Amino acid sequence: MLSLHEVTMRFGALKVVDGMNLTIRQGERRGLVGSPGSGKSTVMRLIAGALRPTGGRIEYGGRDVTDLPEERRPGIARVFQHGSAFAGLTCVEHVTMALRRSGLSASARSAGSTGWRTPARHNRLDQTRDVFDLLRITGLQDAPTALLCAVGRKRLEIAMALAARPRLLLLDEPMTGMTPQERVRFADLLLGLPAELTVVLTGCDAEAVAAVSSQLTMLERPDQITVPAWRARRRPARHVEREFRVPEHPAALPFADAG
Numbered sequence: 001m002l003s004l005h006e007v008t009m010r011f012g013a014l015k016v017v018d019g020m021n022l023t024i025r026q027g028e029r030r031g032l033v034g035s036p037g038s039g040k041s042t043v044m045r046l047i048a049g050a051l052r053p054t055g056g057r058i059e060y061g062g063r064d065v066t067d068l069p070e071e072r073r074p075g076i077a078r079v080f081q082h083g084s085a086f087a088g089l090t091c092v093e094h095v096t097m098a099l100r101r102s103g104l105s106a107s108a109r110s111a112g113s114t115g116w117r118t119p120a121r122h123n124r125l126d127q128t129r130d131v132f133d134l135l136r137i138t139g140l141q142d143a144p145t146a147l148l149c150a151v152g153r154k155r156l157e158i159a160m161a162l163a164a165r166p167r168l169l170l171l172d173e174p175m176t177g178m179t180p181q182e183r184v185r186f187a188d189l190l191l192g193l194p195a196e197l198t199v200v201l202t203g204c205d206a207e208a209v210a211a212v213s214s215q216l217t218m219l220e221r222p223d224q225i226t227v228p229a230w231r232a233r234r235r236p237a238r239h240v241e242r243e244f245r246v247p248e249h250p251a252a253l254p255f256a257d258a259g
């Protein structure tokens, strides 16, 4: 559903992305791993259309979207590294605002192939409730965002992104600042997302990203090597495996393990 072909991104003399090739299939949970400054956010912005590559080609949904800006790449939603929640607003106000911004109305758009429950005459209130149910934040609708923990905030930001019924969800460093226990809960949250939804997430910690991905791409390795995530789940992720019971073998993985 998404592919990058020899994509390059230069900022002046600085070449941040150098001939990157990447193929991501629908339903994949792809982790992009690299140290700070390796270009993770840049790749996310290139995929979203917030940046235009200085070289190469990007295809999304079978179309060449290299020159298309963000607003002309439908079905892609992004959760930013540094969050997008406003202090003072409640969770339900955030999601309602996101639904309004996405332009979804009762009969405006069907769920398509994303696996979303969107029957006819589905009103905005129902949609809000769906998103809350999906992310298990029911009960927190009226809580001000300032009261949310790190995972709670991330849930809310993902809820806002899901309001647009995306096919591709981009999560830029979602686990930064989370404790090991919060990472376990975050992994659980990702597991609850529709299987058809493609998720690309970034992070510096390969173990943590591997625990919630099906495939892992190392940005700093030659040719940005991609491996099945289970191979990168070494012993240090034990706390995650114990509490979350991440299976050892790919055949038992709950995610579609592509490739």
Ligand SMILES: Nc1ncnc2c1ncn2[C@@H]1O[C@H](COP(=O)(O)OP(=O)(O)OP(=O)(O)O)[C@@H](O)[C@H]1O
Pocket: 011, 014, 016, 034, 035, 036, 037, 038, 039, 040, 041, 042, 043, 204
């Ligand atoms: N708009 C820009 N103009 C100039 N340089 C930029 C721009 N955006 C990013 N860079 C540079 O590109 C490099 C990669 O940045 P990027 O934010 O993609 O890395 P990252 O891997 O996401 O880092 P971090 O983990 O710290 O968020 C950095 O050296 C950064 O300073």
